[in-house]
Each structure stands twice: as C-alpha cells, then as structure tokens.
Amino acid sequence: MKEVAAELPSTFTTGAARALGVHPRDLYSWRDTGQVIELSRGVFRRADAPVPSFPDFLAVAYRSPTAIVCCASAAAAHELTDELPVAVQIAVPGRARAPRVDYPPTTVYRFDERTFEIGLSRLEAAPGEWVRIYDAPRTVVDLMRLRRRLGEPLAHTALQRYVKQRGAKPALLLEYASALGVHGPMRTALDIASAG
Incomplete structure (x- = not known):
C-alpha cells in the first residue's frame, strides 16, 4: 500500500x-x-492532519475560492446564534457563476459586486488554514437585510448578541447598513436592542 x-x-x-x-x-x-x-x-x-474546527467551510472554500461564508453560517461561527444551518451559506458576486457543491450542502446567495467585500474577514477553519467569511457586523447587517427570507428572530438575536460582545461597534453596523441599503431598519433595531 x-x-x-x-x-x-x-x-x-x-x-x-x-x-x-x-x-x-x-x-x-x-x-x-x-x-x-x-x-x-x-x-x-x-487523516493525520489536525482536526478542522470548520470542515464544511474548508471544503466549500476549496470548491469556490472567491465565495465568502455569510448569513446564518457566519452568525454561528461568530457565536451570534445557537442555530446550526443545515447548509453552508456562502455569498458570490452577483454575476459570478454559482458553484455547484453537492456536499457539504450549500446555499448560495448573490450579493452586489460593488459591496461584495465590505466586511470581508478570515476565519481559521483548521490550524493554519483560513477561509473567507464576513465579519460579525456585516453578518448582522446581512441577516437584517434578509430577515424576511431567513427569519426576523435570527436577525434580532444576532444583533442583540453582537451589541453585548466586548468590542462591539454599533457605528460600524450603521456604516455597513447605509452601504447595503438597510440603514432605517438597522437603526430602529439597534435602538431597541440598546434599550433592552
């Protein structure tokens, strides 16, 4: 052998x-x-490599290197929700060809190319191996933008957890929300979350 x-x-x-x-x-x-x-x-x-923390993210990153982990998947990674999505949620630029990934299950969102890399960050999916992911503020804003599709409770839970985190930046949330066209709903939700 x-x-x-x-x-x-x-x-x-x-x-x-x-x-x-x-x-x-x-x-x-x-x-x-x-x-x-x-x-x-x-x-x-x-098999002799260290166990990855996020094997599904790693697999999807190799299948689609330009994709960015987003929405509920990013929220779970940033500990903004206890929900574990059944599929890895990734974003691709609007006109890019969507990757076809049968396993792990993957949901693809098309985001505007002009704002695609706002909030782009990295996550260590395995020791020394990084994947593209939206930072916590961008994740909260995306959940607010897609709240009718992904659910209001997910968006509001993520926002509440984010504002309670050490080092939270509410001003950055509003900056991202303005760039992504959801400033009004984010401002209202942020006022409610801050008052609670």
Missing part, C-alpha cells in the same frame, strides 16, 4: 495531488483505506 505523499498539505484538491505526480488511482486508494478523508468532491484532507 502506497503512503500518502509527504509533500501534500493537510487539505488539498485532486488537481494539487496530480501536480505532485499522484495518480488518481492512488488518491482513491488512500481514501478507501482511510489515509485521506474526502471533504467534498475533489477536496481531500490527510
């Missing part, structure tokens, strides 16, 4: 393995014997 090539990183794609001379037959043999774990179609992780 052939051992996993030492030069492969903790997480890698079929293409990266081929570039290092790994034959697909060997790659799938490693998967079948448990030496690598298939996170998604064409995305693998070494």
